[in-house]
Amino acid sequence: MVQVDRQQWDVVVVGAGGAGLRAAIEARERGARTAVICKSLFGKAHTVMAEGGIAASMGNVNEGDNWQVHFRDTMRGGKFLNQWRMAELHAKEAPDRVWELETWGALFDRTPDGRISQRNFGGHEYPRLAHVGDRTGLELIRTLQQKIVQLQQEDFKEYGDHEARLKVFQECTVTRVLKEGPRVSGAFCYERESGRFFVLEAPAVVLATGGIGKSFKTTSNSWEYTGDGHALALLAGAPLLNMEFVQFHPTGMVWPPSVKGILVTESVRGDGGVLRNSEGKRFMFDYVPDVFKEKYAESEEEGDRWYEDPDHNRRPPELLPRDEVARAINSEVKAGRGSPHGGVFLDVSTRMPAERIRRRLPSMYHQFKELADVDITAEAMEVGPTCHYVMGGIAVDSDSAATVGVPGLFAAGEVAGGMHGSNRLGGNSLSDLLVFGRRAGLHAAGYAASAGRPAVSQAEIEAAAAEALAPFHADEGAENPYTLHQELQTTMNDLVGIIRRAGEMAEALERLAALRVRAARAGVEGHRQFNPGWHLALDLRNMLLVSECVARAALERTESRGGHTREDCPSMERDWRPVNLLCRPVDPAPADPAAGRIALVRTRTEPIRPDLLALFEKDELVKYLAEEELYE
Amino acid sequence: MTTYDARFRIWRGDTEGGELRDFTVEVHDGEVVLDIVHRLQATQVPDLAVRWNCKAGKCGSCSAEVNGRPRLMCMTRMSTFTREETISVTPLRAFPVIRDLVTDVSFNYRKAREVPAFVPPQGVAPGAYRMRQEDVERSQEFRKCIECFLCQDTCHVVRDHEENKPAFAGPRFLMRVAELDMHPLDAAQEAGLDRKRAAQEDHGLGLCNITKCCTEVCPEGIKITDNALIPLKERAVDRAYDPLVWLGNKIRRRTAP
Numbered sequence: 001m002v003q004v005d006r007q008q009w010d011v012v013v014v015g016a017g018g019a020g021l022r023a024a025i026e027a028r029e030r031g032a033r034t035a036v037i038c039k040s041l042f043g044k045a046h047t048v049m050a051e052g053g054i055a056a057s058m059g060n061v062n063e064g065d066n067w068q069v070h071f072r073d074t075m076r077g078g079k080f081l082n083q084w085r086m087a088e089l090h091a092k093e094a095p096d097r098v099w100e101l102e103t104w105g106a107l108f109d110r111t112p113d114g115r116i117s118q119r120n121f122g123g124h125e126y127p128r129l130a131h132v133g134d135r136t137g138l139e140l141i142r143t144l145q146q147k148i149v150q151l152q153q154e155d156f157k158e159y160g161d162h163e164a165r166l167k168v169f170q171e172c173t174v175t176r177v178l179k180e181g182p183r184v185s186g187a188f189c190y191e192r193e194s195g196r197f198f199v200l201e202a203p204a205v206v207l208a209t210g211g212i213g214k215s216f217k218t219t220s221n222s223w224e225y226t227g228d229g230h231a232l233a234l235l236a237g238a239p240l241l242n243m244e245f246v247q248f249h250p251t252g253m254v255w256p257p258s259v260k261g262i263l264v265t266e267s268v269r270g271d272g273g274v275l276r277n278s279e280g281k282r283f284m285f286d287y288v289p290d291v292f293k294e295k296y297a298e299s300e301e302e303g304d305r306w307y308e309d310p311d312h313n314r315r316p317p318e319l320l321p322r323d324e325v326a327r328a329i330n331s332e333v334k335a336g337r338g339s340p341h342g343g344v345f346l347d348v349s350t351r352m353p354a355e356r357i358r359r360r361l362p363s364m365y366h367q368f369k370e371l372a373d374v375d376i377t378a379e380a381m382e383v384g385p386t387c388h389y390v391m392g393g394i395a396v397d398s399d400s401a402a403t404v405g406v407p408g409l410f411a412a413g414e415v416a417g418g419m420h421g422s423n424r425l426g427g428n429s430l431s432d433l434l435v436f437g438r439r440a441g442l443h444a445a446g447y448a449a450s451a452g453r454p455a456v457s458q459a460e461i462e463a464a465a466a467e468a469l470a471p472f473h474a475d476e477g478a479e480n481p482y483t484l485h486q487e488l489q490t491t492m493n494d495l496v497g498i499i500r501r502a503g504e505m506a507e508a509l510e511r512l513a514a515l516r517v518r519a520a521r522a523g524v525e526g527h528r529q530f531n532p533g534w535h536l537a538l539d540l541r542n543m544l545l546v547s548e549c550v551a552r553a554a555l556e557r558t559e560s561r562g563g564h565t566r567e568d569c570p571s572m573e574r575d576w577r578p579v580n581l582l583c584r585p586v587d588p589a590p591a592d593p594a595a596g597r598i599a600l601v602r603t604r605t606e607p608i609r610p611d612l613l614a615l616f617e618k619d620e621l622v623k624y625l626a627e628e629e630l631y632e
Numbered sequence: 633m634t635t636y637d638a639r640f641r642i643w644r645g646d647t648e649g650g651e652l653r654d655f656t657v658e659v660h661d662g663e664v665v666l667d668i669v670h671r672l673q674a675t676q677v678p679d680l681a682v683r684w685n686c687k688a689g690k691c692g693s694c695s696a697e698v699n700g701r702p703r704l705m706c707m708t709r710m711s712t713f714t715r716e717e718t719i720s721v722t723p724l725r726a727f728p729v730i731r732d733l734v735t736d737v738s739f740n741y742r743k744a745r746e747v748p749a750f751v752p753p754q755g756v757a758p759g760a761y762r763m764r765q766e767d768v769e770r771s772q773e774f775r776k777c778i779e780c781f782l783c784q785d786t787c788h789v790v791r792d793h794e795e796n797k798p799a800f801a802g803p804r805f806l807m808r809v810a811e812l813d814m815h816p817l818d819a820a821q822e823a824g825l826d827r828k829r830a831a832q833e834d835h836g837l838g839l840c841n842i843t844k845c846c847t848e849v850c851p852e853g854i855k856i857t858d859n860a861l862i863p864l865k866e867r868a869v870d871r872a873y874d875p876l877v878w879l880g881n882k883i884r885r886r887t888a889p
Contacts, residue, residue, distance in 0.1 A: 041683070042741065043779055044691045058759075099758035105750030105815065107768045107775060114762035132772065138690065139775060150749035162745055193730055222685040256662020262688045366853075367688060370707050371664070482674035526679030529646065530731040533678030 001458065002465040005198040009035040010448040011441070012187050012202040014174050014229060017045035018137075018433030019413025019440070020208035021144035022097075026441030027206075028151055028166045032448050034441075035200055036148075037169040037189060039224050043145045046210055046222045047433065050137025051265035051363065052121055053129025054434070055427030056094035060115040062310070065126040067091040068615050074428060075616075076291075077123040077321045078391070078421020079562045080577055080624040081242065084608045085398035086419040090428070090435050097434035098130050104150070106143040108132055120270040120310075123321040123425040127310075134265050134363045140430055169200075174228070175538060176464040177205055177236040177409065180454035184236070184408030188464040192535065195528020197465055203451040204444040206401075207233060207394065207411040208437065212246075212550070214485075215543045216387035217493035220252055220263040226539040227546030229415035233394045234545055238403040239601070240583040241417035243392035243546070244553035245563040247424055248498045250325035252386025254343035259371045261386040264346060264364060266426045268381075269318045271360050272307055273348040275329070276380070277337035283344075284317035287328035291623050292320060323423045323562050326385040330498055333384065343384030349377055385498050391424055391563055392553070393417030395582060401440035408447060408454075412440035422562025471524045471537040478523025481537040488515055488543055496551045500566045505555040512548050513594045519544060520593040548598050549583040556581055556600055574626045578605045635660050638710070639718040640668065644680070646731045652720065659710050665721065666694050666705035669733070681732035689851060692780030696733050697722045702782040702849045724785040739797060740781050743805045746834065748827075750812055751819040767816040774811035774860055776852045777804060783846035783856060789839045800836035803846035803856050809835060810860035813867070828868040837861070837868060 011027040016038035027034040057070040070091040109117040132139040152162040176188040186201040209229030213221025251264040297303035303316030354377035368374040394411040495508035524533040559573040582601040684694040694705040727735035783803040813827040831837040
C-alpha cells in the first residue's frame with residue numbers, strides 16, 4: 001500500500017500565474033484555507049513574460065473609452081465566437097482589477113496628470129493598456145506575489161504561522177484531480193525536489209495552469225506550458241471547448257535558432273514600429289480583410305498621422321488583430337519576400353529616436369542586444385509567427401468559472417475557454433487572469449464552505465501513484481521522453497500549425513496515436529529526486545491528450561476563423577458562428593494506447609443578449625451572424 | 633550554420649556531495665549555455681537537474697555560476713567563449729545544493745517575508761491614486777528585479793559567511809525596502825513604521841559596505857548599490873543623526889575649550 005502524506009485544505013489552486021494567484025488571494029480573503037501548487041518557484045510563472053499591458057477601459061488617455069467599446073473590440077477580435085457573458089464581465093470588471101493592484105503596491109507608468117497611462121494595441125479602438133514599460137507581466141506577478149506575502153504576514157501575527165491559511169507549494173506538480181463520485185475530493189501531487197508523493201484533500205480545486213504551447217516546436221511559451229490543467233480536467237471528466245483555436249503571435253524572434261519563437265511585444269507596433277518585406281514594402285496595407293476595411297488606414301501617410309491624431313485618422317494595418325498579421329507574414333514569406341532567416345522585418349529604428357526606443361521598449365532593446373546581438377535602435381528586427389496562446393480551454397460557467405459536470409472543479413485564465421472566442425486581443429490576457437481568477441477564487445471558496453469533505457479513496461491514490469511511477473519500470477527498449485517530445489512538437493508545428501489542411505491533420509492524428517503507443521513505453525534513468533527526464537515523461541501524457549483535442553477539433557471545423565486557418569476552407573462561414581466544438585474524454589478510457597481518447601460533440605452557443613447585440617451596427621452583424629440568428 | 637564540439641565541466645551531485653564531470657557536447661550558432669545544458673539532458677544525461685523557465689532573461693530561474701561567475705544561463709551566449717575553452721557550470725555557491733545545478737533558495741523567500749508590505753494610504757479610493765511619472769521611476773527601477781538571486785549569491789556579506797545570514801536581508805531585499813521607502817504613496821510612516829530604521833535594525837543594512845558586487849552581476853542592469861543601498865544608508869543616517877542635533881553637537885564642540 002502506498003503511504004502518502006495527506007493534508008486538508010478548503011481550496012487548492014493549481015498554478016501560480018496571474019489567474020492562480022488572484023484566485024488564491026480571493027479565496028483566502030473569503031475565509032477559505034487555500035493552498036497554491038506550482039511547478040516552478042513562486043514568482044516565476046509564465047505571466048512574467050507578458051509585455052504589452054493590461055486592457056481595461058479606464059479612459060485615462062481617451063475619455064471616449066468605456067466597457068461597451070471594450071466589449072465590442074473583444075467580440076470583433078474573437079470573430080463573435082466569444083462566450084459573450086465572459087466578454088461582458090471582463091470588460092466591466094477589468095478597471096477595478098487594475099486599480100486594486102495599485103492599492104497592493106503596483107507602480108504603472110503614468111499620464112501627465114498622474115493617472116495610470118494607457119497604450120495602443122492591436123484591435124483596441126482606444127489606448128487601453130495599463131503598462132509598465134514592456135514588463136507589465138512581471139509587475140503583475142510581483143504585485144500578486146507581494147500581496148500573498150502580505151496576507152501571510154497577517155496570518156503570522158494572528159497564528160504565529162505564515163502558512164496557517166495560505167500556503168504556496170512551490171516546485172510541485174499535480175498529476176490527478178481526485179474525486180468521490182462526481183465531486184472533487186483533492187489533488188494527487190509530487191514534489192520535484194524529493195520526488196515524494198502527497199495528497200491535498202479539498203472539496204474545491206481551481207485549475208489555473210496556463211496554456212499548451214510546448215506541444216509546438218516554435219513557441220513563445222516556457223517549459224511549464226504542457227497543457228496540464230486541460231488534461232487534468234479531461235481526466236476528471238470535464239470537457240474542453242473550441243480547442244482548434246490556437247494563436248500564433250505574429251512577431252516572434254526567428255534568429256538565432258536557440259531563441260526562435262521568443263516574443264517580440266506588440267507594443268513595438270503600437271508605438272510606431274512597421275512591418276516590411278524584403279522589398280522594403282509595408283505589406284500590411286495589402287492584407288486588410290473586408291470586415292475591418294473601414295477601420296484601418298488606406299495609406300502610409302494616414303497610418304502615420306494616427307499616432308499623433310487618432311481622432312481624425314484611422315490606425316495603421318500593422319495593428320490589425322494578431323491572427324490577421326500572422327497570416328500576412330506567413331504569406332509574404334511563402335511568396336519569397338521574407339527576410340534572410342525566414343521572417344519579415346519589424347522596424348522601429350527609422351521611426352523614432354534611439355533614446356525613445358530605449359525608454360519605451362527597454363526589454364526588447366535588451367533582449368535583441370543580448371540574445372541576437374542586434375541593436376534595434378540601428379537596424380530592423382527579423383520576426384515571424386510563433387505559437388503563443390490557446391483560446392480554447394476548459395468549458396466554464398461564465399459567472400462562476402465552474403467547469404461542466406464536475407462539482408468543485410473550477411478553471412480560470414488561459415486554461416479556461418470561451419472568453420476570447422476564436423482569437424484573443426493583446427492585453428486581454430492579463431485582464432482575463434485578474435477578472436476570472438478573482439471570480440474562480442470567490443466561487444471556489446463559496447462552494448467549499450458548503451460542500452462538506454468528499455473522501456479521498458486509497459484505491460485512487462494507488463492508481464495515481466502507479467501511473468506516476470510507470471516510467472521507472474519501462475522494459476528493454478524504453479523510449480526517450482525528450483525524443484518523443486521533439487517528435488510531438490514537430491508533428492503539431494508542421495501538420496496542425498498556423499495554416500491547416502484536412503489531409504495533414506488526419507495524418508497528425510495517426511502520428512499522435514503512434515506517439516501515444518510509444519509514450520506508454522517512455523522510460524527514465526536515475527531516481528526520483530529532481531529528475532527532469534521523469535517530469536517530462538509525465539507531462540507527455542498531458543501534451544498528447546491536448547494535441548489530440550486540437551487536431552480533432554481543427555479537422556472538424558471546416559472554415560477559417562481567428563486562430564484557425566484552413567487552406568482548404570479559406571473563408572469564415574456564418575453558419576459556423578453559433579457552433580462550439582466540445583472535446584469530451586472517451587469513457588471509460590480505452591486500454592489500447594493507439595485508440596483515440598477524445599470524442600467531439602457539437603453544441604450551439606447561447607444567443608447573444610439583445611442589449612449587447614444592440615451595441616453593434618446591423619451592417620456589421622450581417623457579416624458575422626448566421627442567417628437564422630439574424631432573424632431571431 | 634557552423635557547429636563545433638565544446639568541452640564542459642558540470643557539477644553533479646546532491647546534498648551528500650558531488651563532483652565536476654566532463655562532457656563533450658555539440659554547439660550550434662547563436663546558442664547560449666542553457667541550450668547546451670538542454671542538449672546534454674536530451675542526449676547524454678536525462679536526469680541532469682536544472683531550473684529554467686522563460687529562456688529569455690525575464691523569469692530569473694536559470695541562475696548558476698559559469699566559469700565561477702554568477703550568471704543567467706539563458707543570457708550567457710556561447711560566442712563569448714573561445715572554442716578551446718573548457719566551460720564550467722556550477723550551482724550558486726551561497727545556497728545549499730539540492731541536486732546538480734539546483735540549489736535551495738528558500739533563504740530568499742524567508743527574507744521576503746520579513747519586509748513589511750506596502751501600506752496603502754488611508755482615505756484614497758482605488759482609482760484615485762495620483763503619482764507623477766518622475767516620482768514612480770525610482771521605485772520602478774527596483775521593480776525590474778526578476779529575483780534571479782544572483783546579487784544574493786555574490787554578496788560577500790553572505791557568500792562565505794553563513795553566520796551573517798540571519799541578520800542580513802541581502803541586496804535584493806534591502807532594495808525592496810528602498811523601493812517601498814521611495815514609493816510616493818506608501819503610508820508606512822503614518823502607520824508607525826520607519827522603513828529606514830528597519831533597514832538598519834532589522835535587515836542588516838549596516839553590514840553592506842558598498843563594494844557594488846551586486847550591481848555588477850545584476851542581469852537587469854539595476855544600479856542596486858548607487859540607487860537603492862547608498863540612498864537608503866544616507867536616509868538611515870539622516871534619521872539617526874538629526875541635522876539639528878548634529879549642528880548643535882558641532883557648535884558645542886567648537887565652543888568647548
